[in-house]
Amino acid sequence: MISDRHFFTEKLLEWNRDTNTRSMPWKGEKNPYKIWLSEIILQQTRVEQGWPYYERFIQHYPTVKKLAAAPDEEVFRLWQGLGYYARCKNMLAAARQITNIHEGKFPDQYDQIKALKGIGPYTAAAIASFAFHLPYAVLDGNVFRVLARYFGIDTPIDSTAGKKQFDTLAQELLPKTHSAEYNQSIMDFGAVVCKPQQPSCDDCPLRKKCVAHHQQLISLLPVKTKKLQIKKRYFNYLLLHYGNDIFIRKRTGNDIWQNLHEFILIETPGPSDAATIQSSPTFKTILGNIPFELEGVSAPLKQQLTHQTIHSQFISLSVKQRPDLPDYTLVPRNSLHKYAFPKTITAFLESHHLQLF
């Protein structure tokens, strides 16, 4: 077992030096701010998807102090479309933690790094090893997969026991004086060779001692237990025009699209046509007895999220008398570009050639 571990680590580093051609904009980066930014953006996000966002953020905010001083709305607008919006909120909070508590200097100890908002065990280990060469092993989707297959571990990776087992193993495998190189190697290896589907076992330098390869377990490892159930939700958006203005609000609470904006929302348990919406009690609460003109109704739009399928339709109305809507703000239609919206809404606006950018 011990020799298998030496074999594993040595072959991995050798593969990285001789064969690995994966290039990324932040590879070899030593600036902890840039490493941190890239890691936050890449959480649960493909490199190709996150790359342009990373470059835009670095361009707008070359230092953590610049980011900390930026207006929230401007930052959310830059994050728009990337998903998992709590990351953006936490990133901003962390930037301000660093500026206020650490005087703008990125902390260089694991515990201090992990204490920052939005930084968990993975990101803390990544920053600690890449920026400061501290001996912390990263544990991300790639590492779980590589370890589960090579060592033939069938403990579910989404269980507490599994996390602990893999974490212990990963930490034991880490060559303490080469943490950055090793962490980079195992993640690249998982992404390039030991891929989720159709891994390149024929070219794999580890296959000689890979348990999954020998026992035909490649497609069965790693094991995950949780299966997600997808809820259906029906969003009816009122585009309520008052002169050149329109009503929007910022989404708060624990629901989806935290901190993004939206129009007047009437959520219904099932599909509703525009006529049903207009005669609903909620609609009456919104408009009272104010006369309105129906401008148009969109076709139903569908957006697939990880845990939800959102069916939405947009109902355009105009009023000549201003309704009292304490939760909503009235903004000029041509200033909508200043606010961050979820994909469903930007897609709708673009398809109707409404000014957004």
Added chain:
DNA sequence: AACACGGGGGC
């Protein structure tokens, strides 16, 4: 310990 959180891409 279980669950929620976006959007995109591969098959």
Added chain:
DNA sequence: GCCCCAGTGTT
């Protein structure tokens, strides 16, 4: 349609 992606915070 299902799985995965340089995971974290909340309940």
